[in-house]
Amino acid sequence: MVRRISETSDIPKDDLNVRLLYRTLGVFDNMAMFARHKVIPTKWVLELWHHPLNEMYEGVETLRKNAREKNESSAAELWPQLWILLDKAQSYHSTLPCCPPDNSWRGRIRRLAAPSR
Ligand SMILES: [Zn+2]
Numbered sequence: 001m002v003r004r005i006s007e008t009s010d011i012p013k014d015d016l017n018v019r020l021l022y023r024t025l026g027v028f029d030n031m032a033m034f035a036r037h038k039v040i041p042t043k044w045v046l047e048l049w050h051h052p053l054n055e056m057y058e059g060v061e062t063l064r065k066n067a068r069e070k071n072e073s074s075a076a077e078l079w080p081q082l083w084i085l086l087d088k089a090q091s092y093h094s095t096l097p098c099c100p101p102d103n104s105w106r107g108r109i110r111r112l113a114a115p116s117r
Pocket of ligand 1: 051098
């Protein structure tokens, strides 16, 4: 769902899906906190999640902008730990075959995430 928001910038209107999105991003924020405090190695998190994190970046940004505009939270920044992880994932390159040696997948994700307008 977050990836679809990345592609379309359309945020679900129904409460169930909005709550599911916020709960999911809360779990990712927790995972980012565990990585930041070295409970789990950040490299392991990035090795497993670098592509999904990159694919969801624009969607999370859209949700953050929407929440700011609607004053949905008293927090100055939503998912503050997740942003650190999302930024690290942007420059992460795995030695596994998921990342081509020439980084050509990055342009593909950017094109998928670009708003269609
Ligand atoms: Zn990869």
